[in-house]
Amino acid sequence: MEFDLVIRDGNAHALSGAELAELFPFCFEVDRALCITALGPRWSTFAPTIRVGDDVRTHFEIERPLGCVDFDSIWSRTADIFLLHVRSKPSLALRGQMLRAGQGAHLSFVGGPWIVRLEDFALHGLSFDDFPPHDPRGDLLVLQQTRDLTLGDLNLLANRLRETAKRLDERNKQLEEQLIVREQLEAQLRQSQKVEAVGRLAGGVAHDFNNILMAIAGYASLASTRLPEGGQVRNWVDQIHAAADRATGLTQQLLAFSRQKIIQPEAIDPALEVKTIERILRPLIGENIQFTVNAQEGLGKVWMDPSSLHQIMMNLVINARDAMPHGGAVSVMVMETPREVSTVSTEGGDATKLESKTWLTIEVTDSGTGMDAKTKANIFDPFFTTKEIGKGSGLGLSTVYGLVQQVGGQIEVESEPGQGAKFLVRIPKFVALNTVEQSATPPPRVSGERVLLVEDEDMVRRLIEQVLATAGYIVTAVADPREAVTIAVRSPKFDLLVSDVMMRGYTGLEMARLIEKVAPRIPTIFMSGYTDDPALREGTILPHQRYIVKPFAPNVLLAMARALLQSRA
Secondary structure, three states, rough: OOOEEEOOOOOOEEEHHHHHHOOOOOOOEOOOOEEEEEOOHHHHOOOOOEEEEEEEOHHHEEOOOOOOOOOOHHHHHOOEEEEEEEOOOOEEEEEEEEEHHHHHHHHEEEEEEEOOOOOHHHHHHOOHHHHHOOOHHHHHHHHHHHHHHHHHHHHHHHHHHHHHHHHHHHHHHHHHHHHHHHHHHHHHHHOOOOOOOHHHHHHHHHHHHHHHHHHHHHHHHHHHHHHOOOHHHHHHHHHHHHHHHHHHHHHHHHHHOOOOOOOOOEOOOOHHHHHHHHHHHOOOOOOOOEEEEEEEEOOOOEOOHHHHHHHHHHHHHHHHHOOOOOOEEEEEEEEEEEEEOOOOOOOOOOEEEEEEEEEEEEEEEEOOOOOOHHHHOOOOOOEEEEEEOOOOOOHHHHHHHHHHHHOOOOEEEEOOOOOEEEEEEEEEEEEOOOOOOOOOOOOOOOOOOEEEEEEEOOOHHHHHHHHHHHOOOEEEEEOOOHHHHHHHHHHOOEEEEEEEEOOOOOOHHHHHHHHOOOOOOOEEEEEOOOOOHHHHHOOOOOOOEEEEEEOOOOOHHHHHHHHHHHHOO
């Protein structure tokens, strides 16, 4: 087999296989499958594991030129300088060229060890016979290598620089995106801090207002019991009580906004609650939007806090309104839908609750702009909003999602761009067994039980003290929780503890824990219109403790006290 070697004058000289092996003892030949078909004489002693018939890629790694992975890619680069690494000799590389042979059926590597240090001669057991001789034909290859060395290295360096520049550009883009996300998060944090500050302000106002309402409603209730039915003065007192009830609803809305309202679930008719909230929502919708409500009462009840349902409705309807800036229609419907349930659970308190096989579903539909798939996938995420800056905090629908999940319900959205949106809020239908009906008759009088009353608001303390004393309790009333602890330590004979939650010195729960050291499991009633204590907000108070929301009617407190004392007897 002969190989063509082109020299500078354009004359071609043919080399036989024997001449090639003599000039280049580290030569080898491969076929189109890259299998070794011939080896130079040096391989048998230098690397005997390399044999004819092996795949050349199992023994050599082509470092340069880049991209030479098969016969055709190598064939197209025969004018380039090749740098090969011997896999069995990791520290040795060969440098040379590939020559075409056999009318395109074979390639032959010609070159020699790539030595940069004299120590490598001894390290690899090499001699000068292993290198191409100073023959015109051998010198031609050496000159060719020397000429292309700088150009090849510069090309390699340029490729690496381009790759590095590409990576840096990608990293810069990532940093820019991260900066944008950071700015958005900072804006959301500032917005949430504003909401939190307003919420704390609302909670503080509601706390003070509830104490005032407690006195107004309480004394109005006491006065009405002393006045004859149908009298003008009795009517005036009833009007005072009605006004106090309306003000109580306002404080409950403030507490719901500030998220400081105690969650007190009860069995409620969602249709009735939807009709109640309809009166509040209708003025907010606007005259250019048709608002219809189809809520048939009597479908059943759900077990949840009424204010939670109000908050869900407020957010969904206002969100629908904002999706129709040029007018449209919003409809609300309450219906029954089937539900697959196999588990049974109970709910503590005055009723035992079973899981129903039916949902009570509230459907809120609008004819607004609609949403694409990406928006639908993110609408329940906190701080996600499609509204302009300053027109939405991104908390409304995330709040709705949390409230629905809290009662074991589900929420779904159906929407397409330009086709409006439909929100489906599914809440388990309430099934109660052994429901205890509260008697409308006044609680029986008591005789002699001792009550420790702790309330730092003077007018509320005097009212509750009078209510309890009139009912027959022996009341010790104090304003300072620290004083109450001292009294309890000196005389641990109290049958009932009635305490406000938020007081100076100790909170009601902190004080109760200290008192229980001398009076274990003393029946306790906590009173407050708002609290920062998670134990009350999450409903994790102890079995011998109860919580009552201010303002409350005197009979409600007396009934709770009697039930709590009887449960301990």
